[in-house]
Every structure is written in C-alpha cells, then in structure tokens.
Amino acid sequence: MRHSVKLILEQARTRSIARVRVICDQDNIGSARIVEWNGGRLSGYSVDPGNGKRTAQYWIELEVS
Numbered sequence: 620m621r622h623s624v625k626l627i628l629e630q631a632r633t634r635s636i637a638r639v640r641v642i643c644d645q646d647n648i649g650s651a652r653i654v655e656w657n658g659g660r661l662s663g664y665s666v667d668p669g670n671g672k673r674t675a676q677y678w679i680e681l682e683v684s
Contacts, residue, residue, distance in 0.1 A: 624657050628681060635683045645673040654679070 624641070631639050641659055643650040644667075655661075659677035667674050 624653055628657060628679065632681055632683055637681050637683050639679045639681065641677045641679060642674050643677075645675045651675055651677075 628639060640662075641654045642665075643654060645651075645664060654677045658679045660679075662676050662678050665674050665676060666672070
C-alpha cells in the first residue's frame with residue numbers, strides 16, 4: 620500500500636488536486652500508519668455499508684502549483 624499511496628498522491632498533484640480523502644478499515648493499523656506517514660489527518664469514522672466494518676477517514680492536504 621505504501622507505494623500505492625505515493626503514486627496516488629503524485630497523480631493528484633499533477634492534476635492540481637489539493638486534497639485527497641483516504642479510507643481504511645479502522646483495525647488495519649498498517650494502512651493507517653502509511654496514510655498518516657503521508658500526511659493523513661484523521662477526520663472521523665464511519666461504517667462501510669457493504670461489510671459493516673468500521674472505517675477510519677483521513678484527509679491529505681497537498682501542495683499544488
């Protein structure tokens with residue numbers, strides 16, 4: 620996932636997208652750490668209607684030119 624997040628953020632920057640929302644299962648500590656390492660700020664929790672699992676929602680702010 621680490622490389623996937625990096626690639627997604629690079630693509631967002633090239634498209635001048637200043638803010639990216641990332642969601643992962645709340646119990647997925649590894650993914651949460653990667654999102655936070657890439658600047659993700661926890662914005663809240665919700666429940667995935669598809670599987671009923673609790674999810675953590677993050678926003679990553681990007682510098683775009």
